[in-house]
Amino acid sequence: MASYPTGFNRAIIVATAISAAIMELIDTTIVNVALNEMAGALGATIEDIAWVVTSYAIANVIIIPMTSFLAEYFGRKNYYLTSIIIFTIASYFCGQATSLWELVVWRFVQGVGGGALLSTSQSIIFDAFPPEKRGIASGIFAMGIILGPTFGPVLGGVIVENYHWSNIFLVNIPVGILAAILTILFIAKKEGEGTRKHLITIDYLGIILLMVGVGSLQFVLEKGESEDWFDSRLITSLSLLAAVGMIGFIWRELTTSHPVVDLRVMGKGTLGVTTIFSFVAGIGLFTAMFVYPVMVQRINGYTPTMTGLSLLWPTLIGVFMMPIVGRRLSAGASPLPFIITGICLMIAFGFYGGTFNADASQWQFFPAHMLRVLGISLLQLPLTNQAVAGLTPKEYPNAIAINNMIRQLGGAFGVALANNFVAIRYAQHRSDLVSNLYPGNPLLTERLNAMGGATMRAYRMLELAVDKQAYMLSYLDTFRIVGVFFLLILPLVVMLRQKKKKSAEEIAAAAAAMAEAH
Known part of the structure; x- marks a missing residue:
């Protein structure tokens, strides 16, 4: 009969795993509000500084589908501890970086370490509870994965505004050291862990x-x-x-x-179609979180703290939504209504988010953020649930790992798309705006007179105003293109199989698989 930790030991195990998971999750969002400061300090353009985000995502794309294999090969505890150490060391060197590409390299290394923390932390928490209490384990972990990204931008804003930007990475060091020590002392090895290495082919x-x-x-x-x-x-x-x-x-x-990644499972069930939705969900999530902080700091004049706070309040909605969605799915509800509603909300976010101007306040952005958070909250768990529809419990971990890999790949693609799209649209918008600046235009004359007459200083101010407006319109176009992606996949919902109600055993197996590969 299996034995499970209790009391203080269980609390320490949960605290260790949650702290490591939150450390990784905060790091995925804390960077976004610091991009402007990093670009200025490292002498990089906003387009190039995007590599700080995408290098981490690329590492995640590579490592996430291999997590189960690596944990089996090296042993879960050894792999988890090594990942924490890699993440912590890379965080230190990120904070010490003096050039863009040095930072990008260490962010990639950090992503290699961070890729294992989320899924392995969840499996450790899951194994700390007996089967009848694993709903509690899932709830505890769900709160952690929601709160981490929620407070990341706020913490990043406070640090950047009051200290040096490098501290957004250095704050990981004490947490990482503590998590490593607690892992050594309290995380037990599973029976037979790491002893089958000679039977596994790499x-x-x-x-x-x-x-x-x-x-x-x-x-x-x-x-x-x-x-x-x-x-x-x-x-x-x-x-x-x-x-x-x-x-x-x-x-x-x-x-x-x-x-290393069994792609044969893609031809079973609805996983192949589901990955299309996950890819677009990744585009929506990562693109919005990259473009918005850059836009409001460059155009609307937000401070990093204001940017973080403007993201905090609507994101808290996800704290309430995710458990509700999880409970409904666990009770056997079909994921399709959630997926359809989530897509529609993301379409609304994309087109509504493209209507703002350079004077918009934090609260004017609130409805758009609320649409985004509700949309993503309704898509995340149902897409994971749909990914395993029609598969056997044994195939769940690999299917969920592939689905998560595709979502991360969509995020990396989305950030790259945003950079290129902004550059293209900026040139077009600037050309359109400049075409209206012709001699005799009464509005131009009025604007120049307000600036003190047709002087070099006035023309310079006018040029800056044109640039600012061209960039603003380009960023808004990026939100619209996100809406277009979701609009294009909406008809594909008919290809998703209606999920049959599963037995209690299958639901438990699915939960275990999510713990291993989420």
Whole structure:
């Protein structure tokens, strides 16, 4: 009969796992409000500073689907402890970085460590409770994964505004050290953990092809616009490399007997279709969280703290929504109504979010953020639930890992898309605005007179105003394009199978799989 920790030991295990998970989750959002300050301090453009976000996401894309394999190969406790140490050390070097690309490299390393923290933390908490109390475990973890991203922007704003931007990474160090010590002392190894290494074959070729494919593709997406796309030999070469890497990875995983990511499960159930929705959900989540802080700080004059607070209040809605959705799904409710409603809310967010101006206040943005948070809250768990529809419990962990990988890949794609789209739309909007500045235009004459007459200073002020408005319109277009993506996938809902009500055993197996691979 299995024994479970109780009292103080259980509390310490839960606290350790939650602190590591929250540390990783905060780090995914705390950076967004500091992008302007980092760009200025490191002499980088906003377009280039986006690599700080995407390098972390790329590392997550690579490591998340391999988490179950790595935990089995090295042993869960060893892998978890190593990941905490890697994340903590990388956080220190992120804080010490003196150039953009040094920071990008260490953010990638940080993402390698962070990729394991969320899923492994959840499985550790799950195993600390007997089966009849695992609903409590899920609730505890759900609160952690909601509160982490909620307070990340606020904490980042306070740090950036009152201290140096590097402290957003250095705050991880004491938490990481404490989590590592507690892991050594209190997290027990599972029976047989790490003893089957000699029986496991490592798919080195699959890992290499995944890294080459994803890394090359992301570089092309990020730098394609600035390098004139296929007029650049570098972009052309990396595009070919990305195609070879991704096609080779798919072929390898479908033909080898020991794949690092078993893609065969994509042809079963509705996982293949669900990944389309997860990819777009990743675009919506990451793009909005990247564009909004940059926009309101560059255009609306928000401080980092104001930016964080404007994200805090609507995000708290998710604290109440996620448990409700989780309980309904656990009771056997179909995920489709949640998915359809979530998509519609994200469409509304995209088009409503594209209607603001440079004078909008925090509370004027509130309804748009509320739509976004409600939309994402209604999509996250139902898409995970739908990903395993029609699969056997044994196939759940791999299916959920693939679904999470695709969502992260969508996020990385979304940030790259936003950068390129803003650059293209800025040029168009600036051209349109300048075309109205012709001699004899009464509005132009009135504006120049208000600036003190047709002087060089007035023309310079006018140029800055045009630039500001062109950028504002470009950022708003980015929100609209997010709405378009969700609008395009709405008809595909008919391809999602109505989920049959599962037995208690299947529900428990699904919960366990989510603990291993969420």
